[in-house]
Amino acid sequence: xxxxxxxxxxxxxxxxxxxxxxxxxxxxxxxxxxxxxxxxxxxxxxxxxxxxxxxxxxxxxxxxxxxxxxxxxxxxxxxxxxxxxxxxxxxxxxxxxxxxxxxxxxxxxxxxxxxxxxxxxxxxxxxxxxxxxxxxxxxxxxxxxxxxxxxxxxxxxxxxxxxxxxxxxxxxxxxxxxxxxxxxxxxxxxxxxxxxxxxxxxxxxxxxxxxxxxxxxxxxxxxxxxxxxxxxxxxxxxxxxxxxxxxxxxxxxxxxxxxxxxxxxxxxxxxxxxxxxxxxxxxxxxxxxxxxxxxxxxxxx
Numbered sequence: 001x002x003x004x005x006x007x008x009x010x011x012x013x014x015x016x017x018x019x020x021x022x023x024x025x026x027x028x029x030x031x032x033x034x035x036x037x038x039x040x041x042x043x044x045x046x047x048x049x050x051x052x053x054x055x056x057x058x059x060x061x062x063x064x065x066x067x068x069x070x071x072x073x074x075x076x077x078x079x080x081x082x083x084x085x086x087x088x089x090x091x092x093x094x095x096x097x098x099x100x101x102x103x104x105x106x107x108x109x110x111x112x113x114x115x116x117x118x119x120x121x122x123x124x125x126x127x128x129x130x131x132x133x134x135x136x137x138x139x140x141x142x143x144x145x146x147x148x149x150x151x152x153x154x155x156x157x158x159x160x161x162x163x164x165x166x167x168x169x170x171x172x173x174x175x176x177x178x179x180x181x182x183x184x185x186x187x188x189x190x191x192x193x194x195x196x197x198x199x200x201x202x203x204x205x206x207x208x209x210x211x212x213x214x215x216x217x218x219x220x221x222x223x224x225x226x227x228x229x230x231x232x233x234x235x236x237x238x239x240x241x242x243x244x245x246x247x248x249x250x251x252x253x254x255x256x257x258x259x260x261x262x263x264x265x266x267x268x269x270x271x272x273x274x275x276x277x278x279x280x281x282x283x284x285x286x287x288x289x290x291x292x293x294x295x296x297x298x299x300x301x
Contacts, residue, residue, distance in 0.1 A: 008038045008039065008041060008042040009071060009075065010028065010075075011024065011028065011030075011035055011038040011039060011042075012038075012039065012042060012050065012064075012067070012068075012071070013068070013071060013072060013075060014027050014028055014035075015035060015039060015051065015058060016060055016064065016068045016072075017072075017139070017140075019057060019058050019059065020058060021035045021036055021039075021058060022035075039051065048061075048063045049061050049063065049064070050063060050064035050067065051064055069138070072137075072138050072139075072140065073137055073138065075140070076137055076138075076140045079140065080279065080280065083280075083283055083285075091122060091284065092120045092122070092123045092284045092285040092287070092288035093122040093123055093284070093285065094122075094123065094124070094285055095123075095124045095125075095126050095285075096123055096124070096125050096126065096142050096143075096285045096286070096288075096289060097126045097128070097140065097141045097142050098125065098126070098127045098128070098141060098142065098143055098144060098145070098289075099127075099128050099130055099134045099136065099139065099141045099143075099144040099145075100127065100128075100129065100130075100144055100145035100146070101129065101130070101131050101145070101146070101228065102129045102131075102228065102229060103228065103245065103247060103248040104145040104146070104272055105127065105129065105145075107161075107247050107272070108145060108160055108161075108272065108293070108296075108298060109127070109145075111296065112292050112293070112295070112296050113125075115292070116288075116289075116292045119288075119292070120285075120288055123285055123288065128141070130198070131195075131197070131198060131226070131227075131228055132197050132198045132199035132200070133146070133199065134146075135152075136155070136275070136276065136277060137277060142276060142280055142283065142285065142286055143274060143275065143276035143280070143286060143289065144274075144275055144276070145160065145272055145273070145274055145275075146272070146273065146275065147164075147269045147270055147271065147272060147273070148269070148270025148271055148272075148273050149269060149270045151273060151275050152275075154277075154278075155275040155276065155277060155278075156275060156276055156277070156278050156281055157273040157274070157275040158273060158274045158275070158290065158293075158299055159271060159272075159273050159299075160271070160272045160273060160274055160293065160298045160299065161247075161271040161272045161298070162271055163268040163269060163270060163271045164245050164246060164247050164268065164269050164271050164272065165245070165246045165266045165267070165268050165269075166207065166243060166244070166245055166246070166266050166267055166268070166269060167243075167244065167245070167246050167249065167260050167261075167262075167263060167266050168206070168241050168242070168243055168260065168261035168262050168266075169232075169235050169241070169242050169244060169249050169252070169253070169258040169259065169260060169261065170235060170238075170240070170241045170242070170258065170259060170261050171235060171236055171237070171238045171257065171258055171259070172256070172259060173238040174235075174238040174239070174240065174241070175259060175261070177238070178190055178191075180261060181261060181262060183262070183265075184208045184210070184215075184217050184262060184265055185217075187206075187217050187219050187241070187262075188217075188219060188220070190219060190220075190240065190241050191219065191220055191221070191222050191239070191240035191241065192206070192219035192220065192221045192222070192223075192240055192241055192242075192243075193221075193222075193223045193225070193231055193234045193235060193239060193240040193241065193242045194219075194221045194223070194224050194225075194243075195224075195225060195226070195228060195231055195243070196224050196225065196226045197226070198226050203221075203224065204243065205218065206218070206219070206243045207267050208262070208265040208266070208267060209265060209266070209267045210265055214267060219241070222239070222240060223239060223240060228244070228248065231243075231244055231248075232244065232248065232249060232252060232258070235252075235258055236252065236257050236258060241261060245269065246260075246266075274289075274290070274293065274299075
């Protein structure tokens, strides 16, 4: 292996993942100018631009995206080899990179976080919040937490919750003003606050169940957001109906800030799962997380 070909790989991957020279420098503990120089040298050495730069954003070119798709899994394998070497030790250490939604973190991770950090002082948690489907291997994550139906089939999955219902919610003031629909067909007289998936750009279709069949209803939409927390914020403001997981809205429902609408027509999800590539399950740091979840009675056995 030609050593020159390896120069700048870590910098390239950091910029590609973070879409920022400054953020990449912070991750690698070097200056943004040093990051820029390393990328420039890499581009000059191979004669192709890897990034499109503007004053506001950094994006991969087609050549850069192709290189990233090949390098990320390869470097992930190298990292994993050394992580597995460390895994022979009994003490969980290093960095545990996790991907999950904000609501999954609030429901499952936050209640155990303080004790987990106390039990494993040599372990650093690096949590990325992402509402979409995430490729753990390409993103170089150790594990993730997602709804069961969103998981790739080649992942090891451990159930953390029973099936979780979707539900419509609205504020009491909205329901006073617009009335409470009695059936999904009456929703066409209402206004939706709709979620757009970040990665696919698709809107989240509202699914209901009646007489053993599932169907979707597309309402007039005045607000579209790609942050699920804003669905609840705008619903609390009385701006419309929002379609969310019951577990996402639990605090607002208990406090009376939001009310369930059409609860008899909701459909369940497959519940939240911890998932990870099979080859990583022997790592001490991942075993520590699984054990902590087991102590919270989230994992049986």
